[in-house]
Amino acid sequence: xxxxxxxxxRIEGRAKVTGRxxxxxxxxxxxxxxxxxxxxxxSRGRIRSIDTAAVLGMPGxxxxxxxxxxxxxxxxxxMFFGPDxxxxxxxxxxxxxxxxxxxxxxxETLEQARAAAGALPVTYVEEPHDTAxxxxxPAARPALTIYGPDADVGDVDAELxxxxxxxxxxxxxxxxxCCAMEPHAVTAWWEGDRLQAIDANQGPFFAAGTLAALFSLxxxxxxxxxxHVGGGFGGKGGxxxxxxxxxxxxxxxxxxxxxxxxxxxxxxxxxxxxxxxxRVRIGADPDGRLRAIHHEPAYSxxxxxxxxxxxxxxxxxxxxxxxxxxxxxxxxVDTLPPFSMRGPGATPGSFALESAVDxxxxxxxxxxxxxxxxxxxxxxxxxxxxxxxxxxxxxxRDGARRFGWADRDHRPRTRREGxxxxxxxxxxxxxxSGAIPSSAAITAExxxxxxxxxxxxxxxxxxxxxxxxxxxxxLRVPAERIRLRxxxxxxxxxxxxxxxxxxxxxxxxxxxxxxxMRERLSDPERPLTVTADTAQAIGALxxxxxxxxxxxxxxxxxxLATGEVRVRRLLGTFAVGRVVNPLTARSQLxxxxxxxxxxALHEEGVRDPVSxxxxxxxxxxxxxxxxxxxxxxxxxxxxxxxxxxxSGLKGVGEIGTVSTAAAIANAVWHATGTRQRxxxxxxxxxxxxx
Ligand code: MOS
Numbered sequence: 001x002x003x004x005x006x007x008x009x010r011i012e013g014r015a016k017v018t019g020r021x022x023x024x025x026x027x028x029x030x031x032x033x034x035x036x037x038x039x040x041x042x043s044r045g046r047i048r049s050i051d052t053a054a055v056l057g058m059p060g061x062x063x064x065x066x067x068x069x070x071x072x073x074x075x076x077x078x079m080f081f082g083p084d085x086x087x088x089x090x091x092x093x094x095x096x097x098x099x100x101x102x103x104x105x106x107x108e109t110l111e112q113a114r115a116a117a118g119a120l121p122v123t124y125v126e127e128p129h130d131t132a133x134x135x136x137x138p139a140a141r142p143a144l145t146i147y148g149p150d151a152d153v154g155d156v157d158a159e160l161x162x163x164x165x166x167x168x169x170x171x172x173x174x175x176x177x178c179c180a181m182e183p184h185a186v187t188a189w190w191e192g193d194r195l196q197a198i199d200a201n202q203g204p205f206f207a208a209g210t211l212a213a214l215f216s217l218x219x220x221x222x223x224x225x226x227x228h229v230g231g232g233f234g235g236k237g238g239x240x241x242x243x244x245x246x247x248x249x250x251x252x253x254x255x256x257x258x259x260x261x262x263x264x265x266x267x268x269x270x271x272x273x274x275x276x277x278x279r280v281r282i283g284a285d286p287d288g289r290l291r292a293i294h295h296e297p298a299y300s301x302x303x304x305x306x307x308x309x310x311x312x313x314x315x316x317x318x319x320x321x322x323x324x325x326x327x328x329x330x331x332x333v334d335t336l337p338p339f340s341m342r343g344p345g346a347t348p349g350s351f352a353l354e355s356a357v358d359x360x361x362x363x364x365x366x367x368x369x370x371x372x373x374x375x376x377x378x379x380x381x382x383x384x385x386x387x388x389x390x391x392x393x394x395x396x397r398d399g400a401r402r403f404g405w406a407d408r409d410h411r412p413r414t415r416r417e418g419x420x421x422x423x424x425x426x427x428x429x430x431x432x433s434g435a436i437p438s439s440a441a442i443t444a445e446x447x448x449x450x451x452x453x454x455x456x457x458x459x460x461x462x463x464x465x466x467x468x469x470x471x472x473x474x475l476r477v478p479a480e481r482i483r484l485r486x487x488x489x490x491x492x493x494x495x496x497x498x499x500x501x502x503x504x505x506x507x508x509x510x511x512x513x514x515x516x517m518r519e520r521l522s523d524p525e526r527p528l529t530v531t532a533d534t535a536q537a538i539g540a541l542x543x544x545x546x547x548x549x550x551x552x553x554x555x556x557x558x559x560l561a562t563g564e565v566r567v568r569r570l571l572g573t574f575a576v577g578r579v580v581n582p583l584t585a586r587s588q589l590x591x592x593x594x595x596x597x598x599x600a601l602h603e604e605g606v607r608d609p610v611s612x613x614x615x616x617x618x619x620x621x622x623x624x625x626x627x628x629x630x631x632x633x634x635x636x637x638x639x640x641x642x643x644x645x646x647s648g649l650k651g652v653g654e655i656g657t658v659s660t661a662a663a664i665a666n667a668v669w670h671a672t673g674t675r676q677r678x679x680x681x682x683x684x685x686x687x688x689x690x
Contacts (some may be wrong), residue, residue: 099268163283182230203496592656
C-alpha cells in the first residue's frame with residue numbers, strides 16, 4: 001500500500017499534546033540568561049537617552065545592550081528581497097517606526113529582565129512621521145518585479161471603451177498580523193566559536209545563513225534548529241528580532257541567552273501583511289466574455305526593506321480577457337516593515353479581483369459560475385505558456401454540486417429568515433506551485449532503518465508525517481523503517497516552510513536521494529549515506545503556468561439592525577495535485593479557509609494617525625476568528641496531479657486562505673444588495689441606518 005495518499009495522524013502528535021515536544025523557549029539550558037526587549041514608543045525620531053545606569057543595580061541585571069554597545073551588523077545582509085535594514089537592530093539612534101527594538105535588558109531571570117526593562121528610562125527626540133498609506137501617496141513607486149513584470153496584454157482602454165458593461169471599483173484591505181500561537185522565541189549560545197540557536201522560524205537553513213551574514217561569521221559557524229514551531233504563516237519566514245538580539249547578548253555575556261517576545265512585541269516588532277488599496281476595472285460583453293481587466297494594487301512598505309505583496313498574481317492567471325494590465329505599486333511609510341502572511345499578495349489581491357468579477361456577473365444578471373466558465377483560458381492569459389494542469393472547472397462544478405448552488409436565485413436580497421438576510425457567494429483562486437532547489441541525505445543504517453535528513457521545518461502543518469510517507473514510498477519500505485531528521489541548518493540547503501512549497505521542495509530532494517539509495521542497496525557496506533540536490537532537475541523544467549486552484553463557496557446571514565455578519569457555511573474544492581496526507585492536508589485547507597473568514601470579518605491592525613502607533617496589539621483588540629465564529633467548514637479535493645513533480649504534488653499551504661474573503665463578501669452582497677469593498681466587514685460598515 002502506498003503511504004502517500006493515506007490519512008495518518010501526526011507523528012509528533014502525542015509529544016505535542018503531552019508537552020514533551022520542546023519549542024524554542026522550552027529547551028533546558030544550563031547557566032541561562034534572559035533578555036527582555038525594549039521597543040520604541042515613538043513612530044519616528046531619534047533616541048535622546050537610554051539611562052542604563054538606572055537599572056544596572058537592579059537584582060540580577062547583567063547589562064543593557066543598545067545602539068552604543070551592540071556589535072556592528074553587516075548592512076548587506078538580507079533574505080529574499082535583498083539587503084534588509086529591518087534586521088539592523090541597535091545600530092544607531094534612529095527610530096524608523098513605533099515598536100522598533102531599542103534595547104535588550106539581560107538578567108538572571110525572566111522576571112528580573114522584565115522588571116529592569118520596565119524601569120529603563122528611554123527618551124526620544126520625536127520627528128514627524130508619515131504612516132498614512134494610500135495609493136495616491138506621493139512616495140508611491142513601482143514595486144520590484146521579483147515575481148515578474150506588470151502585465152500589458154492588449155489595449156485595455158480600447159477594450160473597456162468597447163465593453164457593454166464596465167465595473168470600476170476600489171478595494172481596501174488593512175494591515176494584518178500572522179498571530180501564530182507561539183510568540184517568537186529563541187535560545188542561543190556559543191559552543192567554542194560556533195553559534196547555536198534553537199529558534200522559532202520557518203527555515204533554519206535560511207535563518208542560519210542570514211544570521212552568519214549579519215554577524216560576519218562563516219556559514220559553518222552558525223547552527224540554527226527549529227524542531228517544533230507553533231505556527232508561522234509567513235511571520236516566522238525570516239530572521240526575527242529575538243534571534244539577532246539573543247546572539248548579541250550571548251556574545252556579550254558569554255552565556256546562553258533566551259529571548260521570548262511578548263504578544264504585543266510580536267505585533268510591534270516582527271512583521272505584518274501590508275495594507276492594500278486596489279483599483280480594478282473590468283469590461284465585459286453582454287454574454288459575459290471579459291474584454292479587459294485592469295488591476296492596480298498599491299501596498300505599503302517600509303523604507304527599511306523591500307517587500308513585494310504580489311496582489312496581481314491571480315489577475316495574470318485566472319481569466320482569458322482580451323486585454324490585461326496590472327500595475328503593482330509600493331508606498332513607503334513609517335511602519336513596521338511588512339512581510340509575507342498567509343497567501344501573500346494573492347489573498348488581498350483576490351479580494352479585489354474576485355469581488356470585481358462578482359460585480360460584473362451581477363451587472364450582467366449572470367450566474368457568477370457561468371461567467372467564470374465562459375472565461376476559462378487555454379494558456380496563461382499573460383504568459384502564453386501552457387498550464388501544467390488546471391482543473392478549476394472541476395473545482396467549480398464539484399463545489400457547486402456539493403454546496404447546492406443550482407437552486408440559487410442570483411438576484412440580491414431575496415432570502416429572508418426573520419430579521420436576517422441570507423446570501424451565498426463564490427470566488428475562485430489560484431496559488432503558484434512548484435519546487436525550490438533543496439538537498440537531502442539518506443543513510444541506510446545497519447538495523448535496516450533509513451535515516452532521512454532534510455532541512456525542512458514542521459510549523460504545525462504535518463510536514464514530518466508527510467515527508468515520512470514520501471520517503472517510505474520512495475525507498476519502497478514501510479513508514480516504520482524511516483527515521484526523519486529535520487529542522488537543523490546542519491542538514492544542508494533546503495527551502496523554508498513557506499510559499500506553499502515546503503512539501504514539494506523537500507519531497508523532491510528526498511525522492512532523488514531515495515533513487516540514489518536504491519541503486520546502492522546491494523552495496524554491503526553499512527551505514528551507507530547518499531545525498532541529493534534538486535537544483536539541476538528543477539532548473540531543467542520547462543517554463544509553464546503551475547498553480548493550485550480552488551473554488552470557495554460561502555453562505556452568510558446578515559443582521560442589518562446590528563451590522564453583524566455570520567458565516568453559516570464555507571465549502572472549498574481544491575485542485576492541489578496529489579494529496580500526500582488527506583488528514584493533515586484537509587486540516588491545512590480548513591485552517592486556511594478559517595483564516596480567510598477571519599480576514600473577512602475581523603482582522604484589522606488599527607493605526608492611530610496622530611501617534612502613528614499600532615493600537616490593537618493584543619488578541620483582545622486584534623480579533624481573530626474563534627470557535628464561535630467558525631461554522632461548518634468543508635474542504636474537498638478534486639482529482640489532480642502535477643505532471644512535472646516526481647510525486648505529482650502542488651501545495652496546500654496557502655490556497656485555502658486565498659479568495660475566501662471574497663467569497664464571503666460576495667455572499668454579503670447577495671444577502672444585502674450592498675457591496676462591501678473594504679475589509680474587514682465590520683459592523684459599522686454593514687449596518688444599514690434608517
Ligand atoms: Mo508563507 S506567507 O509563504 O509562510
